[in-house]
Amino acid sequence: MNGLAWLQNIWHQGKQRFNPHSLQFQLTVGIALVSAVGISSLTAVIAWQLDRLIVTSHKRQVASLAKRVMETVEIYSQMMPTPAAMEKAIAHLTTGDILIWIESPDGEVVAMSEALAMGNWERKVLEIADQGVSPTPQMYAINQGYWLLCGNTLEIQQQDWGTVYLAYDMTGDQRMFYRLIGMLGGVSVVAIGGMTIAIAYYIQTALKPLQQMRQQTAALSAEQLGKEALALTNAPSELHQLETAFNQMLKRFHESWEQQRQFVSNVSHELRTPLTLVCGYLQSTLRRGQNLSEPQQEALSIAASEAKRTVQMLEDLLELARAENRHLHFRQEPLLLNDFVVEVVDMAKQYSQRTIEFKPEQSLVEVIADRDRLKQVLLNLIDNAVKYSEPEQPITIIVEQDSNRGIIKVCDRGFGIPLAQQSRIFERFYRLDDARCRTTGGIGLGLSLVQTLVAGMDGTVSVRSQLGEGSTFIVTLPSLDS
Structure with a gap:
């Protein structure tokens, strides 16, 4: 199992490093391809020029020897x-690489090198000569070898004695040339590989400021807009300009965010008092509404319910505003979760009319928390579970102890939360399904308030959910021992 996990980790790292859509991969491959094409082209030109130089040099040598x-x-x-002069001259000028023979005007060989006379395989060059060769040396492939052949008219004392043929074996030089080209190609491949590695390292180093920028921006939150700023190290001037523009944008975002928070806080504060009065008058009218008709009573009941819901929303907004402005105070005290959760469950059963099961830890779990704030957190989570699960499904509350942390789990068997949305459900005003939220009365503040209150008690809140199987919200708090 560990081996499989290791292989999966290597595969994941490889996919990240060799992602064809990444800028690093595209720049590395592009520059490496251009370099490979350039080096290959240079190697090809060098090989062509060298081959041309070798062949041209040998052709000149053969032409000069034919004249000689x-x-x-x-x-x-x-x-x-x-005839004796011909034999003497051929014997004098023949070497291991050169064959010379002379044919009379009627096509009879009158003099030849000793190798030809012995009937060696070089006699195949005679067959090529019989087909006609140019006075200018030309290359021919004979028996996996390379020969330069030429034929010139032999005139002695203005008398035509036939044609003198000269063949030069340049197989050794050509094979040495091909070995040299192979070595040059190998060196080119090694050079391309080395350049690719150097280019990849250079591009990775050059892109590090962008990675720093990605990491720093990923860690930003709305509360940090006015406190944090990008700080790139070893970055080129263009990225420093981008850094400056981005920090200016963060500053403008922070100012806009502060204005928005202040506006929400002011509006919530100004509306809470008159709406509370309206809600009170509506409820008072309902209690003394014996003379009202049934439609009037129904209308007043709906208005009172909506007014109460709006007041609760304003209370939540004010709580969030106080927490953001650090005006929300917590009275941290030792709290025995086993007894406390029983009290909250009994309270929740009265107003929800739902089955709520409690599964306590066998041992006592004692934490440091604010009693009232924790009660508000649990009631919010239970209310959320009630809204998003079927009426016949029970809600389960679990209390556990984990080293120096106390844990409370609120479990439902409701609709579940899609994985892509689980990271956003604690955002303010975020709702999974607008149609469902309209029927349940949610406005997307409850979980945001839960996270704020739990964080104020030095705890954390998270969610585990699967579509069709329900959700579990997990609240962890520091234990008394910690």
Whole structure:
């Protein structure tokens, strides 16, 4: 199992590093491809020029030797008969790489190098010559070898004695050239690989400021807009300009956020008192409304219910505003969760008319918390579970102890929360389903208030949920021992 987890971790890291859509991958591959094309093209040009230089040099050497053969034959012919002069000149100029022979005008070979006379495989060059060769040396592939052949008219004392042929074996030079090209290609591949690694490292280093920017922006929250600012290290001037513009934007966001919070706080405060009076008058009228008709009583009942809901919303907004302005005070005290949760469950059963099961820890769980704030948290979570589960499904409250933390779990068997939305349900005014929230009366403040209150008691709140199986909200608080 550990081996499988290790392989999965390696695979995940590889996918992140070699993500084809990442800027680092695209820049590395692009520059590496351009470098590879450039080095390959340079290698090809060098190989072509070198091959051309070798062949041209040998062609000049063969042409010069062919001319020298004719001059030598003419010199020897002044001292001996012409056929003997031909043999003498050929024997004098033939080497291991050079074959020379002379054909008479009627096509008969009258003189040749010893290798040809011995009938070695080089006689195949005679077959090529019989098909006609150019006076200018040309390359031919013979028996997996490479030969330069040329044929020139032999005139001695202005008399045509036939054609002198010269063949030069450049197989060794060509094979050495191909080995050199192979080595050059290998060096090019190593150079391309080394450049790719160097380019990848350089680009990774160059993109580190962007990674810093991503990490810092990911850690920002609405409460930190006015306190935090991007600070990039070892970044180019363009990214410093982006850093400055981004920090200015954060400042404007912070100012706008502060104005919005102040507006919400002021409006909530100004509306709470008159709405509370309206709610009181409506309830008083309902209690003394014996002379009212049934439609009038129903209308007043709806108005009183909506007024009460609006007052509760304003109370929640004011609580959040106090917490953000650090005006919300907590009276932390030792609290025995086993007894406290029983009290809250009994209270919740009275107003919800639902089955609420309590599963306490066998041992006593004592935490440090604010009694009133914790009661508000649990009632909010129970109310949330009641709203988003079927009436016949029970709500379960679990109390546990985990090292130096006390844990309270509120479990329902309701609709569940999609995984993509679980990270947002604690945001203010965020609602999963507007249609469902209208029927349940939720406005998206309850869980945000829960998170604020729990954080004020040095605790945490989280959720585990699966569609169709329900949700579990987990509140952890510091224990008395910690």
